[in-house]
């Protein structure tokens with residue numbers, strides 16, 4: 413786990429900031445985030461209908477199987493949103509029940525907009541008064557990193573976190589992320605450096621994480637000054653394996669939170685099979701990240 417030695421901020425972070433909570437969860441439960449992605453094909457495979465009832469059964473089975481043992485659960489909001497208000501109501505229940513069982517909830521919503529609208533997203537996903545509030549959310553910095561300031565401020569004020577897209581797992585990502593900015597850095601490097609500044613003074617790492625796909629190979633980017641956790645999707649269904657984490661992250665790998673969805677979800681709907689799949693994945697990742 414990396415320690416950020418950059419200048420301390422004026423207000424000292426509490427010990428219950430998101431980076432500290434995540435570090436404790438990973439220590440206690442292992443380095444694993446499991447995505448709750450109720451794909452239509454998975455609903456079929458689980459013998460469920462492609463309806464909001466099917467989504468609810470799917471998601472609550474995962475909460476029953478995993479919320480008391482994995483560090484982080486990551487509901488993919490799109491699969492809930494497609495069912496309108498009833499889907500969102502299911503998401504609210506999942507968030508509440510999973511957190512009550514001890515899992516951290518990372519809302520995968522990938523939001524980004526002008527700052528004044530981002531402020532509303534902060535209220536929706538990071539403020540404790542909202543029924544959709546989890547422990548962290550994903551965000552897109554491609555309207556400019558500064559536009560995410562309201563998310564970062566709200567996260568810090570409430571002990572929550574933000575994972576900002578850096579080098580994503582999809583093949584289209586480099587078109588934007590590898591573009592070179594006026595100062596010679598890639599766009600992704602400017603994001604990584606801005607995240608490092610936002611995390612200054614926090615230990616063992618700060619509340620602002622970066623998403624770097626396990627599929628991206630040697631990044632050619634400096635990951636050493638981020639000072640926050642890395643979320644690594646792309647494992648399993650998208651082709652990357654545990655060993656790729658060594659290639660992608662090098663010495664920064666102790667701060668990596670590997671994330672899998674379909675690879676674990678295919679083991680359902682049997683609860684004990686889901687638990688075994690998650691436990692195998694956590695063991696594989698622990699061996700590489702230690």
Ligand SMILES: O=C(O)c1cc(=O)[nH]c(=O)n1[C@@H]1O[C@H](COP(=O)(O)O)[C@@H](O)[C@H]1O
Pocket residue numbers: 447449488520550579580581582623624625645646647648649650671672673674675
């Ligand atoms: O932010 C994410 O979680 C994410 C970023 C990224 O670069 N790539 C990526 O696949 N994801 C998400 O991670 C999950 C991957 O699912 P699987 O490919 O089934 O493991 C999906 O919910 C994606 O939306």
